[in-house]
Amino acid sequence: MPRRVRLNAVQTLTAGFALLILIGGALLSFPLAARNGQAVAFEDALFTATSASCVTGLSLFDTASRFSLFGQAVILLLIQIGGLGFMTVSILVSVLLRQRVGLHRRAVLMDTVGALQLGGIVRLVRRGLRVTAVCEGGGAALLALWFCPRYGLGRGLWMAVFHAVSAYCNAGFDLLGTGSSLTSEAGEPLLNLVIMALIICGGLGFLVWDDILTHGSQFRRWRLHSKIVAVFTAVLFLGGGLAFYLLERDRAFAGLPLSQQLLMSAFQSVTARTAGFATVDQAALSQSSTLLMFLLMFVGAGSGSTGGGVKVNTFAVLLLSAFAQVRRQEDVNIFRRRLDGGTIQKAYSSVSLYLMACLAGCMVLCIQGIALDDALFEAISAIGTVGLSRGVTGSLPLLSQWTVLLMMFAGRVGSMSVAMAVTKDKPQPKRRNVPEKILIG
Numbered sequence: 001m002p003r004r005v006r007l008n009a010v011q012t013l014t015a016g017f018a019l020l021i022l023i024g025g026a027l028l029s030f031p032l033a034a035r036n037g038q039a040v041a042f043e044d045a046l047f048t049a050t051s052a053s054c055v056t057g058l059s060l061f062d063t064a065s066r067f068s069l070f071g072q073a074v075i076l077l078l079i080q081i082g083g084l085g086f087m088t089v090s091i092l093v094s095v096l097l098r099q100r101v102g103l104h105r106r107a108v109l110m111d112t113v114g115a116l117q118l119g120g121i122v123r124l125v126r127r128g129l130r131v132t133a134v135c136e137g138g139g140a141a142l143l144a145l146w147f148c149p150r151y152g153l154g155r156g157l158w159m160a161v162f163h164a165v166s167a168y169c170n171a172g173f174d175l176l177g178t179g180s181s182l183t184s185e186a187g188e189p190l191l192n193l194v195i196m197a198l199i200i201c202g203g204l205g206f207l208v209w210d211d212i213l214t215h216g217s218q219f220r221r222w223r224l225h226s227k228i229v230a231v232f233t234a235v236l237f238l239g240g241g242l243a244f245y246l247l248e249r250d251r252a253f254a255g256l257p258l259s260q261q262l263l264m265s266a267f268q269s270v271t272a273r274t275a276g277f278a279t280v281d282q283a284a285l286s287q288s289s290t291l292l293m294f295l296l297m298f299v300g301a302g303s304g305s306t307g308g309g310v311k312v313n314t315f316a317v318l319l320l321s322a323f324a325q326v327r328r329q330e331d332v333n334i335f336r337r338r339l340d341g342g343t344i345q346k347a348y349s350s351v352s353l354y355l356m357a358c359l360a361g362c363m364v365l366c367i368q369g370i371a372l373d374d375a376l377f378e379a380i381s382a383i384g385t386v387g388l389s390r391g392v393t394g395s396l397p398l399l400s401q402w403t404v405l406l407m408m409f410a411g412r413v414g415s416m417s418v419a420m421a422v423t424k425d426k427p428q429p430k431r432r433n434v435p436e437k438i439l440i441g
Contacts, residue, residue: 028075029045048060055169056381057388131201159175181279224337240292274386318347370396
């Protein structure tokens with residue numbers, strides 16, 4: 001009798017996302033999902049399903065004009081499940097059905113939402129789901145005030161709900177039908193501000209929201225994780241917005257009113273960190289702004305959030321560790337706490353794998369004839385689940401499509417998690433090798 005294969009938490013998470021993508025791709029390839037009744041090719045449907053499930057936003061064609069209401073509903077469902085994590089949704093079903101949540105599912109859930117301990121994980125998820133419902137519901141209500149007068153009640157409500165979920169989950173899919181995201185509505189304050197607020201709320205993560213709801217403005221009582229995510233998110237948002245304004249006020253934003261320039265600068269700073277909506281043509285940005293985009297897309301949102309990237313807290317750990325080395329300090333300290341050595345090692349390992357995957361994907365795109373700057377932008381956008389593009393996504397060769405697809409998957413599940421899922425667990429040997437130093441730097 002064959003031995004039953006039992007997947008660990010990381011393998012379950014990876015396999016679950018893969019299954020979600022396959023189901024989504026199959027549904028989107030049905031003629032019912034296409035607006036004109038002509039079925040989308042399966043490889044194109046699979047690419048779209050991957051982009052939606054991994055909350056990326058890269059698309060081979062315009063969502064509004066290519067997919068029917070059924071197809072749009074499938075994409076919305078994939079965004080919601082992919083953004084929250086399929087295990088989070090399964091816990092919601094279990095709670096509604098009053099079913100017991102076992103230890104294995106709790107372990108998978110711990111990886112999904114980035115929890116620090118197994119105890120209290122279900123309570124954390126319940127609170128996170130309530131925050132999600134309030135944010136998406138409130139965002140949809142505000143967006144309805146903008147969409148309904150322009151598109152009618154029925155379609156306006158659908159577009160409000162779709163964009164609220166897409167923004168909170170940092171997905172970047174839109175239904176405006178322009179093929180250029182929100183560039184035609186760059187001067188609309190209500191639309192832009194609500195989208196920005198939803199992106200930020202989704203990018204904080206369940207742990208941060210748990211501290212906000214538990215301790216409110218008592219910042220000193222927050223977890224160290226929440227403090228780091230909140231502070232560095234604010235610094236990147238304000239610093240990025242100011243930098244975009246100074247770099248583009250006489251270039252991409254030239255000739256626009258000051259209020260619109262400031263709004264577009266703030267929006268660019270927010271959306272670069274894994275959201276995928278755009279109010280300016282990315283190819284029109286200066287080279288300095290493009291480099292800034294690389295940095296913000298690389299960093300991404302907080303761990304356990306709907307966003308991607310190497311994660312803002314991981315990036316913060318790297319900076320703090322580097323500063324500690326420069327100052328010849330053995331410990332890495334912040335907010336009167338010392339970071340654990342294992343956390344620092346994991347941060348370096350995660351970023352190393354992330355960079356290697358990104359450069360490998362960029363190399364494939366370059367081999368297929370895509371210019372280096374466009375290939376690098378596309379690769380970082382894909383593995384960071386950002387969804388912004390310089391206009392090359394719709395014309396990618398087949399090999400490049402599959403490369404971008406795999407990078408989106410690795411970016412959402414985690415490059416470290418994907419690597420761990422395909423390797424066997426090896427117990428720590430009882431006898432360890434003799435250590436020896438080498439030169440570094």
